[in-house]
Amino acid sequence: xxxxxxxxxxxxxxxxxxxxxxxxxxxxxxxxxxxxxxxxxxxxxxxxxxxxxxxxxxxxxxxxxxxxxxxxxxxxxxxxxxxxxxxxxxxxxxxxxxxxxxxxxxxxxxxxxxxxxxxxxxxxxxxxxxxxxxxxxxxxxxxxxxxxxxxxxxxxxxxxxxxx
Numbered sequence: 001x002x003x004x005x006x007x008x009x010x011x012x013x014x015x016x017x018x019x020x021x022x023x024x025x026x027x028x029x030x031x032x033x034x035x036x037x038x039x040x041x042x043x044x045x046x047x048x049x050x051x052x053x054x055x056x057x058x059x060x061x062x063x064x065x066x067x068x069x070x071x072x073x074x075x076x077x078x079x080x081x082x083x084x085x086x087x088x089x090x091x092x093x094x095x096x097x098x099x100x101x102x103x104x105x106x107x108x109x110x111x112x113x114x115x116x117x118x119x120x121x122x123x124x125x126x127x128x129x130x131x132x133x134x135x136x137x138x139x140x141x142x143x144x145x146x147x148x149x150x151x152x153x154x155x156x157x158x159x160x161x162x163x164x
Contacts (some may be wrong), residue, residue, distance in 0.1 A: 011039045044121035045114075051128040052106055058132050059099065062139040068146050076149075084149045091145060095138055102131045 015036050022028040069084065077083050109117070109124055117124070 011043075015039055038118070041118045041121050044125060045118045048109070048117070048121055048124045048128055051125070051132065052109070055102070055106070055128055055132050055135070058135040058139075059102070062095075062135045062142065065139045065142040065146070068143075072146075072149065082149075084146070087145050087149055088142070091138070091141055098131075098134060098138070102135075105131065 015032075018028070018032045018035065022032040072084050074085060075083065105127060109128075112120070
C-alpha cells in the first residue's frame, strides 16, 4: 500500500514537470492536459474517501452528545413545561431521517465503480461536506437543547434550596 501512496504523492511533481516539457513541446499539451485531469479527479476521489471517514466521525460525535442524558430523568419537566423527550422529539426525528439518508448516500458512493467515483468526485465532494456540516450542526443543537433543559433543572433545584 505504501507503494501506491508513494506513486500518488509523486504525481503532482510529475504533472509540473510535464507542464514544463509541454511548454517546450506544445504537441504534448493534449496528453499532458488529459493526464492532469485524471490526476486531479483521482486526488478528489481519494479526498472523498477520507471524507467518508470524517463523516462517520462527525456522526459519532453528534450521537455522543446524547450521552449527557444519562443522568436526566425521563419524566423531568423544565420550567416551560416540556420534558426532555418533548424538547428533543422533532430534532431526534430529523436526525434519524438524516442518518438514513446519509447511510444511503454513502452506500451509493461505495457501490460505484472506481471510474465513476473518479469522474463524479467533484459532485460527491459537496454532498459529503454537507453531511459533515449537518451532523456538526446537529450536535450543537443537541447540546443547546440539553443545556437548556439541564439549566432549567438547576434553576428549579436552586429555587427549592432558596425556599428551604
